[in-house]
Each structure stands twice: as structure tokens, then as C-alpha cells.
Amino acid sequence: MAVAAAALLLALAAPGPAPARAGAAPDTLADSTWVQRWTLKNGLDVSVRNIPNGNAVAAVVAYRIGRDMDPPQREGMADLLAELQLTAPAGDIPERTREEMSDLRPSGWNLQVTPRFSLISELAPPERFPGLLRQVATRMRGVTVTDSVLARARRVATRDLGDRYFKSPEVALFNRLRDVAAGVDDETALRRASGRALKPVTVKEAGERLKRLYVPANATLALAGNFEDIDVRKLVESLFADIPRGTPVTEPPEPLLKAAGRAIHRDGLTEPLGIVGVIAPAITDTLHPSFYFNSLLIGHYCEEDWGTASPPLPGRFRYPIFADPQLAQFFPPLAPGETDADQLGIALQDAVEKLANSMVDPDIPKDIRVNHAWILGGPLTPSLRARMAGHPGTLHTLASTMAVRALWGNQAFWDRYLARFMDPRGPGGDLWAEHFQSPDKIVRLLLTPVSH
Numbered sequence: 001m002a003v004a005a006a007a008l009l010l011a012l013a014a015p016g017p018a019p020a021r022a023g024a025a026p027d028t029l030a031d032s033t034w035v036q037r038w039t040l041k042n043g044l045d046v047s048v049r050n051i052p053n054g055n056a057v058a059a060v061v062a063y064r065i066g067r068d069m070d071p072p073q074r075e076g077m078a079d080l081l082a083e084l085q086l087t088a089p090a091g092d093i094p095e096r097t098r099e100e101m102s103d104l105r106p107s108g109w110n111l112q113v114t115p116r117f118s119l120i121s122e123l124a125p126p127e128r129f130p131g132l133l134r135q136v137a138t139r140m141r142g143v144t145v146t147d148s149v150l151a152r153a154r155r156v157a158t159r160d161l162g163d164r165y166f167k168s169p170e171v172a173l174f175n176r177l178r179d180v181a182a183g184v185d186d187e188t189a190l191r192r193a194s195g196r197a198l199k200p201v202t203v204k205e206a207g208e209r210l211k212r213l214y215v216p217a218n219a220t221l222a223l224a225g226n227f228e229d230i231d232v233r234k235l236v237e238s239l240f241a242d243i244p245r246g247t248p249v250t251e252p253p254e255p256l257l258k259a260a261g262r263a264i265h266r267d268g269l270t271e272p273l274g275i276v277g278v279i280a281p282a283i284t285d286t287l288h289p290s291f292y293f294n295s296l297l298i299g300h301y302c303e304e305d306w307g308t309a310s311p312p313l314p315g316r317f318r319y320p321i322f323a324d325p326q327l328a329q330f331f332p333p334l335a336p337g338e339t340d341a342d343q344l345g346i347a348l349q350d351a352v353e354k355l356a357n358s359m360v361d362p363d364i365p366k367d368i369r370v371n372h373a374w375i376l377g378g379p380l381t382p383s384l385r386a387r388m389a390g391h392p393g394t395l396h397t398l399a400s401t402m403a404v405r406a407l408w409g410n411q412a413f414w415d416r417y418l419a420r421f422m423d424p425r426g427p428g429g430d431l432w433a434e435h436f437q438s439p440d441k442i443v444r445l446l447l448t449p450v451s452h
């Protein structure tokens with residue numbers, strides 16, 4: 001079954017990456033892991049992180065093909081293409097279904113489609129890594145779409161689209177919040193959720209779009225795990241270097257998010273559920289590292305001040321920096337019977353005001369920086385380093401962050417980002433207290449029970 005990816009999954013593709021340090025030698029970090037990144041001549045960006053003594057390896061490919069690139073009247077196309085890329089036959093590899101993936105990849109696998117990218121992950125024991133990587137390369141060379149394969153992929157993609165909006169209320173909160181901020185009308189949201197725009201897609205249309213978009217020029221490859229006695233670079237070069245480059249996509253501009261509020265009736269609820277999104281500066285903005293740090297600090301405070309969130313909410317704070325860096329997400333407590341979405345924003349504003357007037361334990365900012373540096377390419381903490389060696393889900397999260405970081409920029413960009421994130425002299429709390437309390441930065445979504 002799919003890997004349960006820890007905490008912070010994952011990522012927007014922004015402008016095409018600048019060239020990485022081609023030919024750069026591995027760098028050994030303070031945690032005893034080594035990292036290496038280079039770009040093949042066909043444009044495929046490769047990132048590697050070795051975790052000594054680990055029991056698994058993760059291979060993650062991120063394609064900068066997301067839902068924001070769906071053609072008009074083809075809402076859900078990115079989901080359909082990703083499903084085909086994962087499961088359709090390729091070369092000498094037969095078709096595979098999601099039900100079969102648990103047997104084929106018992107260490108784990110995952111498929112994720114976001115507004116800006118699609119990500120395919122597969123894990124295996126170290127001794128099976130060369131065979132796993134050969135299959136990843138074979139799929140990148142092209143999959144074969146047939147009537148039966150397309151029909152099955154359409155059913156799966158349609159089911160997944162519906163699940164995002166209708167199955168779990170907390171998942172619906174995540175997805176509808178961005179729709180509200182982007183001004184997506186109910187008709188468009190329903191068309192995407194229903195999957196009906198996928199019914200007219202033909203084998204020819206899907207096949208041609210895969211061939212044009214799922215190419216090295218639009219992809220990054222991230223490998224993480226135990227690579228003892230494996231010449232990873234030589235293996236990657238032998239399998240991927242001669243795959244035709246293809247044409248880089250021209251990505252659409254990020255949608256302009258605006259402050260908004262909605263209250264939506266939802267069947268199956270007994271109590272209201274709400275989410276507040278705080279609109280972030282662009283991840284390429286030099287202020288974003290400070291925004292990220294202060295989001296984590298405010299989120300830490302809200303977790304303590306608001307108390308434990310009741311199921312089905314995952315907690316009081318969530319900022320999937322690589323899945324949707326445009327919105328930091330908060331889940332305030334609500335009064336029973338609450339029907340006013342504006343109360344969500346007021347709850348966050350009150351919490352930020354209390355924090356701004358409180359003395360913060362100086363160890364908390366230090367711990368936040370140390371515990372999150374790895375997400376940005378820094379060293380692992382000792383406890384996380386030990387967990388990486390034995391827990392495939394955590395290893396998967398590491399590889400996924402590597403793949404998506406490469407979509408954003410080169411190593412120099414992330415070195416600068418990490419330095420700003422770790423610098424305690426960054427922009428102060430006053431700037432961010434005002435930002436997080438500003439009505440024009442806050443998006444509110446309230447789900448309320450249906451009255452009978």
C-alpha cells in the first residue's frame with residue numbers, strides 16, 4: 001500500500017530549476033550522511049542522499065505537471081496522467097494495478113498530485129535498488145496506453161478526485177481552502193471532483209500528452225537510502241542519460257490567492273470544522289524562510305494554546321511547505337453550532353496577539369530550526385537519522401522533499417534559503433504578527449452540519 005509519508009508532504013513546482021552544480025562531488029554532512037546533486041545532459045536533475053546502514057532505498061520522480069496545468073474542460077487530467085505513468089505497461093514491464101503495488105513494493109510506494117507537480121515514489125531493500133531504478137527509467141522512457149489501461153486509470157483517478165472533496169472532511173478542508181482562496185467557483189470544483197471531464201479523454205490524447213510532458217526536461221529524480229557498495233552516479237547515468245530530453249513545459253503563473261471566507265454545509269458532520277489559511281510570500285521571496293520559521297513558531301504556540309484537536313482534524317497547525325507553500329494552515333477550536341466563518345480568522349488573530357505579548361522560551365526557536373533544517377537540505381537530528389535507517393515512510397518523506405526542492409531551484413538557492421531560515425537575526429516577530437493578523441492575508445473555510 002502507499003507509504004504513510006510523515007508530516008510535511010510536499011511541493012510546488014515554480015520556475016524551471018537553474019542548472020545544478022554539474023559534476024559536484026558528494027558532500028558529507030554533520031550527521032554522517034552524504035549528499036550529491038547533478039544534472040544529466042538531457043535535463044534530468046538528480047539528487048542523492050546516502051543513509052548508512054539503512055534497510056531501504058527510496059526512488060522518487062517529480063514531474064512539474066500539476067492540476068494548474070489541466071487544459072480547459074479537462075479538470076483532473078494531471079491525476080489521470082500520473083495514474084497512467086504509475087501503472088501502465090512500459091517496455092518489458094507489464095501493467096500493474098494499485099492493488100498489486102503492495103506485493104510489488106512491500107517497502108512502500110506513493111502517488112501524489114498537487115497544483116504544481118506530480119510525484120511518484122517507490123521503495124525497495126538496498127539489494128533490489130538497481131532493479132527498481134531500471135524500472136523507473138523504463139517508465140520515464142514512455143508507457144503504453146490502451147483502451148483497457150485508460151479505462152482503469154480513469155476509474156481510479158475519478159475515485160481519488162471524489163475522495164478529496166467528499167470522503168474525509170479534513171481532506172475536503174485542505175482542498176476546498178485553496179479553491180476558496182483562488183476564487184474557484186462551485187461548478188468548476190464540482191466538475192473536478194466528479195471526474196466527468198475525464199470521460200471524453202481518448203487513448204491518443206492521453207498517450208500524446210504523456211509523451212510530451214513526462215520527459216527528463218520536466219523531471220527531477222531523488223534517491224535516498226543505503227547505497228553502500230553501489231556506484232549510484234554510474235548506475236543513474238547508464239539508465240537515464242540516453243532518454244530523450246523532451247521539451248520543457250511553460251508553467252502557468254501561480255494563481256493569485258486572495259482573502260475570502262466561506263461556510264459550506266456538509267453531510268455527516270455533528271460539529272463544525274474549520275480551517276484558516278494565511279497567504280504566504282512566494283517561496284522564492286527572500287522573506288519566505290522567515291515566514292516559514294514564524295509559521296512553525298505560531299503553529300507550535302497554537303497547538304499549546306488551543307489544546308488537542310479532536311478527530312478527524314490532524315492537529316492545530318499544518319504547513320505542507322512543498323505541497324502548497326502558498327498557504328499556512330491553522331485549525332482553531334470552534335463553539336458548538338458555529339456558523340460564522342469569520343470567527344476562524346478572529347481566533348487566529350487572538351492567538352497571534354497573545355503570542356506577540358508573551359515571553360517565548362529561547363530554546364523553542366532553537367529547537368524549531370534544528371528540527372526542521374533537514375527539510376531544507378540540512379543535517380538530520382540523531383533521532384531522525386536513526387529513524388531514517390529503519391522506517392521507510394520517513395525515508396520516503398526525505399526523498400520527496402529532495403525531489404521537490406530540485407523543482408524550485410539549484411543548490412545555491414537552497415543553501416541561501418537554509419542560511420536565512422537558521423539565522424536568528426531574520427525579520428522580527430512584529431512583521432509577522434501583523435502579517436498573520438492582517439484580514440487581507442487570511443482565508444477562512446467553515447464546514448457545518450446539515451440541518452434536518
